[in-house]
Amino acid sequence: MELANLTIKRVQAGLSTGEFTATELQQELGDFARQKDKDLHAFLSFSDPEAQIREGSLANVPIAVKDNILIAGGKTTAASKILENYVAPYDATAISRLRVAGAWFQGKTNLDEFAMGASTENSAFGATRNPHDPTRVAGGSSGGSAAAVASGQAVAALGSDTGGSIRLPASFCGVVGLKPTYGRVSRHGLIAMASSFDQIGPITKTVEDAAILLAIIAGQDELDATSALQPIEDYEVRLREGVVGKRIGVPTEFFAEGLDPAVAKVVKKAITELEALGARVGEITLPHTKYAVPTYYILVPSEVSANVARYDGIKYGLSVQSENLLDTYLDSRAQGFGAEVRRRIILGTYVLSSGYFEAYYAKAQKVRRLIKEDFDKAFENFDVIVGPTAPTPAFKIGEKSDPVSMYLQDIYTAPASLAGIPAISIPCGQVEGLPVGLQIMGRQFDEATVLATAYAYEQR
Amino acid sequence: MAFSKEDIKHIAGLARLRLTAQEEEDYTKEVASILNFVDQLQAVKTDNISPLYQVTEIENVLRPDGQPYPSDRVKTSALVDLAPDKDKNYVRVKAILSRK
Numbered sequence: 001m002e003l004a005n006l007t008i009k010r011v012q013a014g015l016s017t018g019e020f021t022a023t024e025l026q027q028e029l030g031d032f033a034r035q036k037d038k039d040l041h042a043f044l045s046f047s048d049p050e051a052q053i054r055e056g057s058l059a060n061v062p063i064a065v066k067d068n069i070l071i072a073g074g075k076t077t078a079a080s081k082i083l084e085n086y087v088a089p090y091d092a093t094a095i096s097r098l099r100v101a102g103a104w105f106q107g108k109t110n111l112d113e114f115a116m117g118a119s120t121e122n123s124a125f126g127a128t129r130n131p132h133d134p135t136r137v138a139g140g141s142s143g144g145s146a147a148a149v150a151s152g153q154a155v156a157a158l159g160s161d162t163g164g165s166i167r168l169p170a171s172f173c174g175v176v177g178l179k180p181t182y183g184r185v186s187r188h189g190l191i192a193m194a195s196s197f198d199q200i201g202p203i204t205k206t207v208e209d210a211a212i213l214l215a216i217i218a219g220q221d222e223l224d225a226t227s228a229l230q231p232i233e234d235y236e237v238r239l240r241e242g243v244v245g246k247r248i249g250v251p252t253e254f255f256a257e258g259l260d261p262a263v264a265k266v267v268k269k270a271i272t273e274l275e276a277l278g279a280r281v282g283e284i285t286l287p288h289t290k291y292a293v294p295t296y297y298i299l300v301p302s303e304v305s306a307n308v309a310r311y312d313g314i315k316y317g318l319s320v321q322s323e324n325l326l327d328t329y330l331d332s333r334a335q336g337f338g339a340e341v342r343r344r345i346i347l348g349t350y351v352l353s354s355g356y357f358e359a360y361y362a363k364a365q366k367v368r369r370l371i372k373e374d375f376d377k378a379f380e381n382f383d384v385i386v387g388p389t390a391p392t393p394a395f396k397i398g399e400k401s402d403p404v405s406m407y408l409q410d411i412y413t414a415p416a417s418l419a420g421i422p423a424i425s426i427p428c429g430q431v432e433g434l435p436v437g438l439q440i441m442g443r444q445f446d447e448a449t450v451l452a453t454a455y456a457y458e459q460r
Numbered sequence: 461m462a463f464s465k466e467d468i469k470h471i472a473g474l475a476r477l478r479l480t481a482q483e484e485e486d487y488t489k490e491v492a493s494i495l496n497f498v499d500q501l502q503a504v505k506t507d508n509i510s511p512l513y514q515v516t517e518i519e520n521v522l523r524p525d526g527q528p529y530p531s532d533r534v535k536t537s538a539l540v541d542l543a544p545d546k547d548k549n550y551v552r553v554k555a556i557l558s559r560k
Contacts, residue, residue: 086542087542089534089535089538089539089541089542090533090534090535090538091533096533181516182516183516183518196513196514196515222523223533223534225521226514226516226518226521228516228518288504290500291501291504294497294498294499294500294501295498295501297494297497297498298501305475309475309476312476313544314544314545314551314553315542315543315551316539316542316543316544319544321544321545324554325553325554325556326476328553328554329476330476330478331478333476333477333478334477334478337477342477342479342483342487343487343490343494345475345477346468346472346475346477346491347491347494349471349474349475350463350467350471350491350495353471353474359502360498360501362511363501363502363504363506364498364501365511365512365513366504366506366509366510366512367501367504367506368511368512368515369509369510369511369512370504370506372512372515403490403493403494404493404494404497407494407497418515419515420515420516444516
């Protein structure tokens with residue numbers, strides 16, 4: 001079997017025709033992934049092959065899972081020292097749905113600690129390297145999942161996206177990454193980073209595979225009150241509807257200062273190709289785009305500071321037993337949290353503190369509404385909005401030491417996160433051998449149109 | 461708004477973070493630079509704009525009466541078992557009040 005080109009569809013065909021057995025697939029893919037991982041460090045742990053009979057629509061299909069998503073009985077570290085030995089007591093809802101469908105969980109992939117980062121360099125267990133150039137980052141925070149899919153170590157993977165954490169690494173590694181609408185996929189069992197943003201989504205080699213995985217993991221869940229009741233469409237059927245007559249908006253602000261001109265050229269070419277396929281392309285404006293990253297970096301650290309308060313050395317995770325209760329908190333957190341996590345806790349605690357709340361947090365929530373309203377207006381006249389996923393191709397490991405320059409990697413991904421809309425990144429060309437991603441954003445709960453547009457481009 | 465070393469000490473205390481002198485130094489600079497960056501929001505006019513708390517604006521998701529535990533997918537005992545120090549179904553912590 002040719003591992004690099006294995007998709008979910010190919011695995012299903014290979015298993016059903018007897019080209020290979022589930023055990024052979026698990027063994028061969030496992031060996032290859034372990035070997036390759038010496039160079040890339042995409043994985044934090046591997047599962048052993050399991051000779052078990054599985055049935056369902058994804059029977060025996062190997063899936064790699066970002067290590068902030070719980071799989072019962074296995075380690076889930078979130079790439080943090082504070083959860084280094086944490087064993088998940090239950091399955092995340094996305095996992096239990098894939099399990100019912102017959103998937104085999106191949107291993108857990110690397111990430112920035114607690115998904116806080118844009119490069120996977122913040123992992124407490126070492127950075128993931130980009131398969132296209134190992135001196136460069138894989139993007140983040142789902143860098144392990146994206147690198148694993150790009151290198152052929154994985155057939156398909158789950159990631160999570162808060163401000164770009166699926167789309168950015170998909171762009172840097174040249175694979176497909178879909179952030180669903182907020183509430184489309186249950187967050188139960190996803191280790192919380194910023195609860196009003198976090199979403200689980202697929203990272204795959206093809207748009208079709210992304211549609212297949214989304215159909216399985218999507219849907220309302222009693223264990224996540226923010227999961228939505230909206231009906232799930234038949235994504236695989238709608239994939240083939242094409243783009244003829246579809247209205248595509250191109251935001252001026254996504255091609256302004258800060259965008260690498262070489263990336264702009266590749267993305268603009270992709271847009272003309274969509275036009276050639278029959279789409280109607282028009283320029284739009286999303287005037288609050290430049291405020292997306294500052295808004296994001298007030299709201300997210302605020303939610304982070306509340307969410308990671310649970311790591312106290314008492315309930316679970318790393319516990320340093322000190323003289324008294326306060327020292328147990330302080331010592332456990334001092335040994336357990338890395339620099340970016342602490343930076344966000346400090347920032348979030350500060351902007352929520354008495355005297356600053358109105359000026360920062362309340363202000364940012366108002367700007368969040370303005371950003372969402374920009375999209376609402378645009379979607380009155382357009383079906384999807386397209387632009388670059390990232391301002392540059394993958395950068396060098398160690399290149400961005402200043403936090404603000406790292407945060408600006410989210411310049412084109414944070415807006416969709418703030419608006420809660422679905423967005424996909426698909427490969428659309430290269431700059432000096434490094435992949436460039438095309439981002440396609442849609443109306444809330446309209447993943448079907450986003451996927452159909454992506455599919456039309458991919459199959460052109 | 462200026463962010464000082466006094467601020468960092470106060471905030472670290474509230475957030476239960478122990479910082480070394482060097483970390484206090486570094487975080488003061490970094491957080492000040494991030495605050496300077498996010499301060500550009502002050503230029504946005506937000507009069508009469510209501511805050512957006514939840515982006516899909518779903519409200520009042522309630523469970524039916526009579527089912528306090530709608531799911532058996534998560535077991536309380538499995539969660540308590542994760543605690544480093546426990547007694548039966550309780551998590552044990554160090555006393556915070558002394559006898560004398």
